[in-house]
Amino acid sequence: MPLSPPDTLKPRKAPRQTRAAVTLDAIFEATIQVLLSEGERRLTTTRVAERAGVSVGTMYQYYPHKQALLYAVLQSHLTHISAAIEAACLTARGQGVTHMGELLVQTFLDTKIERLDVTKALYLIAEDLDTRSLLAATTERNVAAAASMLATASDARFENVQAVAFTLFSAIAGSTRIVFERGVSLPALKELRRELTLMCRSYLLNASLSAVASAERAHSVS
Amino acid sequence: MPLSPPDTLKPRKAPRQTRAAVTLDAIFEATIQVLLSEGERRLTTTRVAERAGVSVGTMYQYYPHKQALLYAVLQSHLTHISAAIEAACLTARGQGVTHMGELLVQTFLDTKIERLDVTKALYLIAEDLDTRSLLAATTERNVAAAASMLATASDARFENVQAVAFTLFSAIAGSTRIVFERGVSLPALKELRRELTLMCRSYLLNASLSAVASAERAHSVS
DNA sequence: CTAAGATATGAAGAATTCTTCAGTTTAGGG
DNA sequence: CCCTAAACTGAAGAATTCTTCATATCTTAG
Numbered sequence: 471m472p473l474s475p476p477d478t479l480k481p482r483k484a485p486r487q488t489r490a491a492v493t494l495d496a497i498f499e500a501t502i503q504v505l506l507s508e509g510e511r512r513l514t515t516t517r518v519a520e521r522a523g524v525s526v527g528t529m530y531q532y533y534p535h536k537q538a539l540l541y542a543v544l545q546s547h548l549t550h551i552s553a554a555i556e557a558a559c560l561t562a563r564g565q566g567v568t569h570m571g572e573l574l575v576q577t578f579l580d581t582k583i584e585r586l587d588v589t590k591a592l593y594l595i596a597e598d599l600d601t602r603s604l605l606a607a608t609t610e611r612n613v614a615a616a617a618s619m620l621a622t623a624s625d626a627r628f629e630n631v632q633a634v635a636f637t638l639f640s641a642i643a644g645s646t647r648i649v650f651e652r653g654v655s656l657p658a659l660k661e662l663r664r665e666l667t668l669m670c671r672s673y674l675l676n677a678s679l680s681a682v683a684s685a686e687r688a689h690s691v692s
Numbered sequence: 693m694p695l696s697p698p699d700t701l702k703p704r705k706a707p708r709q710t711r712a713a714v715t716l717d718a719i720f721e722a723t724i725q726v727l728l729s730e731g732e733r734r735l736t737t738t739r740v741a742e743r744a745g746v747s748v749g750t751m752y753q754y755y756p757h758k759q760a761l762l763y764a765v766l767q768s769h770l771t772h773i774s775a776a777i778e779a780a781c782l783t784a785r786g787q788g789v790t791h792m793g794e795l796l797v798q799t800f801l802d803t804k805i806e807r808l809d810v811t812k813a814l815y816l817i818a819e820d821l822d823t824r825s826l827l828a829a830t831t832e833r834n835v836a837a838a839a840s841m842l843a844t845a846s847d848a849r850f851e852n853v854q855a856v857a858f859t860l861f862s863a864i865a866g867s868t869r870i871v872f873e874r875g876v877s878l879p880a881l882k883e884l885r886r887e888l889t890l891m892c893r894s895y896l897l898n899a900s901l902s903a904v905a906s907a908e909r910a911h912s913v914s
Numbered sequence: 915c916t917a918a919g920a921t922a923t924g925a926a927g928a929a930t931t932c933t934t935c936a937g938t939t940t941a942g943g944g
Numbered sequence: 945c946c947c948t949a950a951a952c953t954g955a956a957g958a959a960t961t962c963t964t965c966a967t968a969t970c971t972t973a974g
Contacts (some may be wrong), residue, residue: 484919485920485921486919486920487873487920487921487970487971487972488971489920489921489922489970489971490920490921490922493921493922509821510820511820514960514961515961515962515963516960516961516962524922524923525922525923526923526924526962526963527922527924527963527964527965528921528922528923530962530963530964531920531922534963535962535963536961536962536963558770559746593819594819594821595819595821596819597732597815597817597818597873598731598732598733599731599816602873602874605873605874606714606874609870609874620932629942632920633883633887634887636887637795637867637884637887637888640866640867640870640871641863641866641867641891642802643866643867643870644862644863644865644867644868644869644870645859645863645865645866645867646808646866647866647869648831648862648866649862650867651819651827652823652824652827652828652831655805661855662859665856665858665859665899666859667897668895668899669859669863669894669895672894672895672897672898672899673890673891673894673895673900674892675894676890676893676894677887677894679892686962691938696918705950707950707951708949708950708951709940709941709942709949709950709951710941711940711951711952712950712951713954715951715952730918736930736932737931737932737933738930738931738932746952746953747952747953747954748932748933748954749933749934749935749951749952749953749954750951750952750953752932752933753950753951753952756933757932757933758931758932758933795956871944
C-alpha cells in the first residue's frame with residue numbers, strides 16, 4: 471500500500487526521460503546532504519538545487535513546493551524500510567518467537583544503517599505536521615506485517631497480537647531513533663542490537679498466553 | 693546538573709520583577725500553543741508575542757533570538773521530567789526489579805501526560821541541531837538515575853547496569869514518543885502503560901546475571 | 915533530420931521573518 | 945511622592961526564502 475500523498479503534497483509530474491530521473495535522484499540526495507550539513511532551518515529550495523547542481527526551477531517542475539519534495543523523500547525511505555520488514559516477516563512464519571524478535575531487530579537496524587545518512591537526515595523532518603499521516607500509515611504497515619508473523623509463532627499465542635506487535639515495533643523504532651540521534655558509534659550499535667534483541671525476546675516470551683499463568687503464579691509467591 | 697546553555701543560546705537577562713516573570717511565562721505558554729496550532733514552520737517570534745499578548749521586543753529583551761527561547765522552553769520541560777525521575781528512583785532503592793520497572797514507566801508517562809500539550813509541542817522542535825547536546829545531557833542524567841537505582845536491586849545483578857538502564861530508558865522514551873505523536877487516546881495510553889511495564893519487567897529479569905545461565909540452558913535444549 | 919514534447923534555466927517580484935532601538939510606561943525602595 | 949532601574953512597545957530596515965515563468969536547450973519518435 472504505497473499510500474498516495476494528500477492532494478497538496480502530490481508531485482506535479484513524473485519524470486519521463488532518463489536524465490530527468492537522474493536529476494530527481496540528485497535532488498533527493500542533495501536534500502539529504504543539505505539537511506545533514508545545514509539543518510532543517512537552513513534547508514532551502516535554492517540550497518538544495520545548488521547542491522544538486524541544477525537550477526531551482528527544475529525542482530519546481532516536479533514538486534509544487536518544498537513540502538511536497540520533503541514528503542517524497544521521506545516516503546521513499548519509509549517505503550524501502552517497510553518492504554524490507556515485510557519480506558523478512560514472511561521468512562519467519564511458523565518459527566519460534568526468539569527467532570522472530572531477533573529478525574525484527576536485525577532487519578530494522580540493518581535497513582536503517584544501510585543508508586545511515588538518509589536515516590539521520592530524515593529524523594530532522596519527520597515531525598513536520600504534514601508528514602503525520604505518512605508516519606502513521608507506515609507504522610500501521612509495519613505492525614501489520616509483524617502481527618501477521620507473530621500469529622504463526624510455533625511456541626507462543628497472544629491474546630492481542632496487534633498490541634504486542636505495536637509495542638515491539640515502537641520499542642525498536644523508538645530506541646533506535648534515540649541512539650541514532652545522539653550519534654552512532656560501532657560499539658553503541660552492537661550494544662543496541664544486543665540489548666534490543668534480549669528485550670524483544672524476553673517480552674515476547676512473557677507476553678505469550680502460556681506465560682501469563684506462570685507469571686501470576688510467581689507473583690503470588692512473593 | 694542544570695547544564696548551562698552554550699554561549700549562543702544563553703538568555704540575555706533574567707527577569708527581576710514579578711510582572712516580568714509573568715510575561716516570560718506567557719511567552720513560554722504562547723510558544724507551546726503556537727507550535728501546536730501552527731507547527732514549527734509557522735512558529736515566528738511575532739506570532740508568539742502576539743499570542744502572549746506582548747510586543748515582539750519584549751521577547752528580545754530576554755533572549756537574543758528565537759533559538760535561545762526554544763532552547764529555554766525545552767530545557768525547562770526536560771529538567772522537570774528528569775527531576776521527577778530522579779526523585780522516583782530514590783524511593784525504590786533496594787526493591788525488586790519488577791517494582792523498579794513499573795515505577796520508571798509510571799513516572800515517565802505520568803510526567804509526560806501531566807503537560808501533554810507541552811510534550812507534544814516540544815517533540816516538534818526536539819530535533820533541532822542546536823538542541824542535540826541538551827537532549828544528550830538529559831538522557832545521560834536519566835540513565836544515571838535509573839542505573840544507580842538498578843544497582844541496588846534486591847533480586848538482580850547486572851553485568852553492565854549502565855547499558856541496561858540506557859536500553860530501558862530508550863525503550864520507554866522512544867515508544868512513548870511514537871505513541872504520543874500519532875495521537876493519544878485513553879485506551880491507547882492504558883495499553884502503552886500495560887505493555888511497556890510488561891516489557892520492562894521481562895527485560896530486567898532476563899538481563900539479570902542469574903538469568904543468563906538459565907537462558908543459556910534453555911537455549912541449548914532447543 | 916526534424917518537430918514536438920520534455921527538461922532545464924535563473925532573474926526577479928512577492929511574501930515572510932528576524933531583530934533592533936529610541937522612546938514610553940511601570941514598579942517599588944527611600 | 946519621586947526617582948531610578950526595570951519592563952515594555954512596535955515601526956521599520958535588513959535579510960532570507962519561496963515560487964514563477966518566459967526563454968533556451970535537449971531527446972527521441974517517426
